[in-house]
């Protein structure tokens with residue numbers, strides 16, 4: 001406990017951040033003697049504590065402090081990958097208040113009509129490492145494509161294709177999973193792994209070979225697959241093992 005060096009924070013701020021209530025609710029809890037710091041009843045809700053080293057108890061239960069949150073979301077179609085928007089529902093609207101409190105943001109973007117794996121965090125360094133163009137973190141998508149995706153497309157994607165703005169992509173690994181005839185159109189189900197994240201990249205890669213993506217889902221980022229048990233629209237915090245798969249030490 002101290003007056004305010006860099007490691008310390010106001011206790012009320014810490015408890016609000018962890019979801020124990022609003023600033024005024026914390027003040028009331030202090031008045032009621034419900035909060036102990038290092039075995040002493042707290043009198044001042046503005047006291048600075050070191051959340052990693054001081055012992056803080058609320059109603060006799062020790063708080064577990066964390067600064068960062070790491071979430072895996074199975075993004076549904078129809079919500080945008082932003083933190084706020086005047087008209088559209090955002091991925092943050094899918095979070096409970098106890099997780100939204102950490103003010104996470106999406107790690108990169110999925111289009112409104114794309115579903116699948118989206119990470120959310122408030123750890124800027126972690127997000128930057130995953131998104132940095134120099135790192136070439138692979139991302140795997142599954143898609144349904146209107147048309148006959150074949151060996152010629154696989155070969156073109158393996159070399160990199162030139163998008164509508166003249167940019168030639170890095171090689172992508174395209175696998176044709178199956179094909180089905182739906183009325184008079186042939187739909188190809190594919191998997192595509194890319195190593196960069198240009199705007200609408202998967203859709204534009206298929207446009208470059210004259211085909212249209214009609215359904216898109218991200219299934220993996222780096223070494224981390226989307227949890228198949230996570231229903232569309234649901235989320236959970238990443239485990240330590242999953243974080244280390246993503247290179248977090």
Ligand code: URA
Pocket residue numbers: 109110111112114199200201202203204216
């Ligand atoms: N590529 C796209 O075209 N859309 C996405 O949402 C992600 C990758």
